[in-house]
Amino acid sequence: MRELPPSPATVLFGAGTEAAAARTLRELGAERVLLVALAHHRAGADRVAAALGDAAVGVFTLSGPQVPGATVDAAVETARQAGADWVVAHGGGSAIGVAKAVALHLPVALGALPTTYAGSERTDIWGVTRDGEKQTGRDERVRPRLVVYDPDLTASLDRDVTLASLANALAHAIGALCAVEATAGARDAAGRSLAPLVSAIRALAADPADTAAREEATWAAALAAVALDGASMGLHHKLAHVLGGTWGTGHGPTHAALLPYTLASEAPPAVITQLRRAWLTPDPPAFLYDLWREVGLPTSLRAVGLPAGQEAAVVARLLERPYATARPHTPEALVALVAAGWLDRRPSIQARHTALPGGSGVHLALPCTVWGPERPRVVVLGLHGRGASADRFLGDLQRALGPTTDVRIVAPQAAGGSWYPAGFQAPLEANRDGMESALDVLDALFADTVTRVPAERIVVVGFSQGACLMLTWLSATAHGPREIVAFTGAPTALPDATFGAASGARVHLGCSVADPHVPLQAVERAAHDLRVAGATVGLTVEPGDGHRIHPADAAALRAAVERARNGGIEVQHGFGNTFATEALPGALPRDQNSPREAPYSLYAEQLTGVGFTAHRAESLRTWVYRLRPPMPTQAYTPREHERFVGTFEAGVPSPQILRFRPQQIPGVSTTFLDGLVTFAGAGDPGSRSGAAFHLYAANTDMERTAFSDVDGDLVVVPQEGRLRVRTELGVLVAGPGEILVIPRGLRFAVALPDGTARGWVAESYAGAFRLPERGVVGTDGMADERHFRAPVAAYADEQHPYTLVVKQGGRLFETVAQHGPFDVVAWHGRLAPYVYDLACFNSLGSVSFDHADPSILTVLTVPGDGRGPNALDVAVFRGRIDPTRHTFRPPFFHRNAAVELNGVIGSPAGSSWEPGTFTWTPALLPHGVTASTHDRAVEAGDTPEVIPDESLWIQFESAYPMRVMPWMLVAPERDLDYLGGFSGYRPPRL
Secondary structure (H helix, E strand, O other): OOOOOOOOOEEEEOOOHHHHHHHHHHHOOOOOEEEEEEHHHOHHHHHHHHHHHHHEEEEEEEOOOOOEHHHHHHHHHHHHHHOOOEEEEEEOHHHHHHHHHHHHHOOOEEEEEEOOOOOHHHOOEEEEEEOOEEEEEEOHHHOOOEEEEOHHHHOOOOHHHHHHHHHHHHHHHHHHHHOOOEOHHHHHHHHHHHHHHHHHHHHHHHOOOOHHHHHHHHHHHHHHHHHHHOEOOOHHHHHHHHHHHHHOOOHHHHHHHHHHHHHHHHOOHHHHHHHHHHHOOOOHHHHHHHHHHHHOOOOOOOOOOOOOOOHHHHHHHHOOOOOOOOOOOOHHHHHHHHHHHHHOOOOOOOEEEEOOOOOOOOOOOOOEEEEOOOOOOEEEEEEOOOOOOHHHHHHHHHHHHOOOOOEEEEEOOOHHHOOOOOOOOOOHHHHHHHHHHHHHHHHHHHHHHOOOOOHHHEEEEEEOHHHHHHHHHOOOOOOOOOEEEEEOOOOOOOOOOOOHHHOOOEEEEEEEOOOOOOOHHHHHHHHHHHHHOOOEEEEEEEOOOOOOOOHHHHHHHHHHHHHHHOOOOOEEEOOOOOEEEEOOOOOOOOOOOOOOOOHHHOEEEEEEOOOOOOOHHHOOEEEEEEOOOOOOOOOOEEEOOOOOOOOOOOOEOOOOOEEEOOOOOOOOOOOOOOOEEEEEEEEEHHHOEEEEEEEEEEOOOOOOEEEEEOOOEEEEEEEEOOEEEEEOOEEEEEOOOEEEEEOOOOOEEEEOOOOOEEEEEEEEOOOOOEOOOOHHHOOOOEOOHHHEEEEOOOOOOOOOOEEEEEEEOOEEEEEEEOOOOOOEEEEEEOOOOEEEEHHHOEOOOOOOOOOOOHHHHEEEEEOOOOOOOOOEEEEEEOOEEEOOOOOOOOOOOEOOOOEEEEEEEEOOOOOOOOOOOEEEEOOOOOEOOOHHHHHHHHHOOOOOEEEOOOOEEEEEEEOOOOEEOHHHHOOOOEOOOHHHHHOOOOOOOO
C-alpha cells in the first residue's frame, strides 16, 4: 500500500476499502448518518447506507456541479430534520462541498468517500456560490474526520472527467508550491505528487480502465489534497473561483485550462526548477499546455465557456477582494493573462511577446510571439490558422522542427484568432479589412526580419488560414522570400495576381485529398500558378480528410530550415568523406567510374589532389560526370594582376610588427578575383613548398568567369559580406563567421549577395588542409567533421563563352571556353570544397593555470616536415569562458617560430578592435599586449573571464619565413601609430 502523510483524520486507502466505511463510521461513534451524492451517481451512497442499516438516515442527492446556495439550504434542512450526527459524501468535489456547507450550519461530523481526484476531502476549505459569486473560506468544522480512498470508486469516471479532475489535483500541488504561505509538509506532499500525477494523466488518457494507473492517480491526488490543505491560495484558485462562480465554468476543466497560464505567470524560479526536474522538461508551462493538447484537456478559457470580451470584467471581479500572490501583478498584466488564456496562446517561459515592427489595422495591437536565440542562423515566420493562436502554432512548429539552438520562430497574432472573417474563396470584399491588415503585418514582419538575417535564411510557414494568407501575400509584396511552406492552404485571388514574389523561391504545398476546408483543386491550381511565376514547387497530397500538419509537411519544413541554414542551398555534411551526389536520378554510375558510355551520355573526368600512388588515407580524388568535356579550345594567355602573386622575390623580410585598419571597398567595379591582393608569402608553388596570405575586397559578381588555383589549396575567411560560390561540384554560401575551403585546381566563381565583401585568404602550396590530430585532447573538442558542409551536384547548361582563369607558378593565365564549366551533373569522391561555421568550434584550454597556446584552437592544418611547426594553420579565437587562476590571462609575451596574421571578424560594442582590422607578426619577434591591457589583466584578479560571442578572431600561422609585399608597407590602411601602445609599461617592484 502507498504511504500517505500522517493525518488527524482516519484515512483508509486501497481497492475495496469502501466496504469498510460503514464499520469504521460505527467505530468512530456515528449513529445517524446522512449520505450525500450526485443524483446520477447515487449507487455508491446506497451501498454505504445499506451497510449502515439503521444508522443511515437517508441519501441527499444534488443534480449539478459546484455548490449552489439553494442546494446547500436544502441539504441543511434535510440533515436537520433527520437529526444527523454525521454527513458523509460519496462523490466528487460537489458532493463533498455540499456536505461541508452543512457542517457550517449544523454540529455534524463529516466523512468523505471521494470518487474523483478533487482533493476537498482533506481540507478545511469550503465554498458556496450565491447570486453569481463564489464565497470561500476556511473552518475546522468542515474538515472530514473519515476519508476513504478506494481507487475502485473512480473506475466509472469517464475519460474527460478523470483527466479534468487530475488536472485539478495538479493545480492544488502547484498552488501549494507557489503559495505565499505553506507548511513544510504541504510543500513536500506537493513535490511528491508532481511526477505521479502527470504519469497517471498519460496512462488514463490512453486507457481509462487501467487499474494500476487508477491507484497511482488516487494516491497522487491524496498527496495533492494534503498540499492544498496546508497552503494559502493564490492567483490560480482565485481566478478559478471567479470564473466558476460568475460565469459558471466547470470546476475541473477551468482548473485545467488556467493552470499552464497561471504557472507561467505565478511560479517563482525555484518552483520552475523543481518542475523541470519532476517532468524532465526545460519549459514546464509549455510542457503542461502540450500535454493538455495531447490528452484532450481544454487549453483555453474560450473552451470552458468564458464569453468573448470579458477579460476586463474577470479582472475587476478578481480584484474586488485581496488575495495572496507569489508575484505582484498589475491590472493590465492580469487582463493580458486572461486574454492570452481566451485566445489559446500557449504559455512558455522560453518565449517572449514583442510589439509588431510596423503594420496597421486590426491585427497591430496584439504582440507577436518570439522564441529562440538573439542571434539566430535561421528565422521562421509562422502564421497560425483560423481560431488558433501565435503561441499554439509556435509550439506546433517547435515539435515539427525538433530540438534546435540556431532557429528563431516569430509568430504574429491575429485579432480574435482569425486573419479575416470569411473563407479564402469568399469574395474579396468580405475579407478586405482583415486581409489588408494581415498582409501589411506580414510585410512589415518580413521587412524587419530581413534587416537581421538575409532573405535566404528566412522560412515563411503557415497553416490553414495562415497558409492561405501567406500564399496570397506572394502577389502583394515587393519582398523576395526564398522558402515558403504551406500546410493546407491556397491563395485568395487578388486583382492582377501574379505571384511575383514567388519567382526563384522554393514552395511546399501540402494537403489531404479530401480536406473539408481547402479543396484539393485549389491547392493544385496554386501549384500550377506558382510554377508559372518561377517558383520551384513541391506538392504532397495525403489520403483521407485530415485538416492538420502531415508528416510530409513537417519533413518539408525541416528541409527548408536546413537549406536556410546553408544559405538557401542543399549541402551534405562531413570532412574527408567519400561523398556521392547526383542532380539527376541515375546520373552517377553505380558499378564503375568510367563506363564506356556514362548515364545520360555524360563525360566522366577524374580530379586528383595528390599523386595516383599516395597512401589510401591521404588520397584525394573525385570523379565527375559533366555535360561536356572540360577541355578549352583556345590557348591560355597571361592575365595581368600585379598584386596577386605567387612569387615573393619582391617581398620585404621585415622584422616589424604591423597593424592594418579594415580594407576599403573599391570605388570601381571589382570582382573577388580582381580584388585579391597578396599580403605576404614564402616558398615556391612550383616545388609544392610554401604558403601565402592574401586579402580581398570586392563589389561585383564574377559573371561568366571562373577561377582555379592550381598552385595551392585556399581557405577563404569572409569578414564582411557573404560569398555565394559556384564550384564545379555545386554551390556553397559562406558569410562572416564561416570559412570556405577550396581544393587546388577546382574551378569556382564568386557572387556577392550583399553587394560588397572583404576578408582574408590563406593559400597552401605544401598540401591540402586537414583536421589537426587531437592527441591527448581525446576524441572530442575542436572542429568536428560533421559540421563541415560540402555541396551537392547542381549543374547549369550554359552555352555561351566563359573566361577561365588559372593561377599557376604564381601567375595568372586565361582562356575562353564556349560553354560554362559548372556543368557537373553527378560526382563522387573525397576531393571537395567545404564551408565551416566557426561557431561550431569547441574551444579548449586550461582550467587550472597558465594560458594555453593557440595551437589548441586550430581548426585546419597543413602539416610540415614533422620536425617542427606546421606549414600552415588556421586557428579561431571565439566566444568562450576562461576560468584559469593565478594566470596572466591575455596571450603572454612570446616569440613564435612562425609568422602570424590575426584578423578581427567581429568585436563586442566598445572594443578598440574594429572588425576588419588585422595584425602581422614575423617569426621569432617578440609580441604581446599593450601596456594598458597588461595592467588591466594584472589587476583583474581570478574572476573567470567571459569572452562574448560577438568577439571572433581568425589566425593564419605558418612556419615559412614570409616576406611582406612592398605595396602593403605603404598601404593607406597601415596603422603607423600601432607601436605607440607598447610603451609605458610600469617598472618592476625591485
